[in-house]
């Protein structure tokens with residue numbers, strides 16, 4: 429039995445005018461760290477709210493630990509931990525009061541499950557008398573995670589836990605997730621940051637309520653079907669314009685300080701690259717063959733689904 433299973437889940441808002449989630453299906457295996465990766469508005473929060481029984485789906489079926497999200501909502505609520513995207517903390521309550529509050533509503537105590545949160549709580553303990561509203565973003569995130577864990581859930585739902593958090597805290601957070609995974613907790617985490625995808629066992633890429641792919645990050649990258657080139661020049665925007673309109677080029681998009689491109693004919697790309705250079709003669713031109721990232725795969729899958 430998977431920890432989480434969705435079969436053709438759909439959800440619309442505003443009397444059907446906003447299609448938030450469109451026939452989404454995927455499973456999260458027990459003990460897995462599974463990432464739902466997609467940009468703002470992709471439908472991640474809607475999926476989390478359905479799985480944590482806060483929102484009813486319009487269509488489809490979903491289970492958490494084998495329990496139906498509609499019929500068995502009361503049991504599911506005791507079995508899951510949910511860290512919503514917007515912080516769930518009571519800003520006027522102190523760190524320890526927040527934690528005690530969450531422990532009490534789940535009829536447990538901090539002492540009972542302290543082992544599970546110890547690593548994380550130790551980092552915020554020096555601030556235990558500080559109101560949650562006066563903590564830094566990284567500290568709030570750690571407290572929110574402790575609150576979501578205090579009743580020892582079987583499945584943990586973390587909706588964009590690292591959005592707006594600094595790079596060091598983001599790294600620490602993912603290390604904490606790896607440790608929780610080792611304790612047997614199944615974790616579904618969403619993020620708009622493509623670089624975090626590689627830290628998951630498996631991922632689902634989502635865009636406009638549609639799942640583009642479900643696989644391990646390694647498989648998604650290795651399924652990238654064409655040689656990928658990175659190029660730059662003094663006049664970056666002219667280069668992008670020229671390459672995009674060239675009939676030999678299949679796709680071309682800005683990627684950091686480079687643009688990334690693939691060719692329609694994947695057979696003789698080195699030669700095609702040199703032909704582009706000779707044709708447009710861009711100043712300070714550089715190019716190299718490059719290794720695709722999850723973001724490249726995401727862009728490609730997205731382009732394929734746009735009619």
Ligand SMILES: Nc1ncnc2c1ncn2[C@@H]1O[C@H](COP(=O)(O)OP(=O)(O)OP(=O)(O)O)[C@@H](O)[C@H]1O
Pocket residue numbers: 441442446447448449466467468469470471472473474475588
């Ligand atoms: N209560 C609502 N009423 C109307 N539209 C909504 C509502 N909640 C979400 N939406 C819309 O549904 C779509 C999916 O939103 P959702 O919040 O699930 O995406 P997301 O991937 O979590 O993005 P974000 O990080 O911006 O929350 C978006 O177009 C959003 O504007």
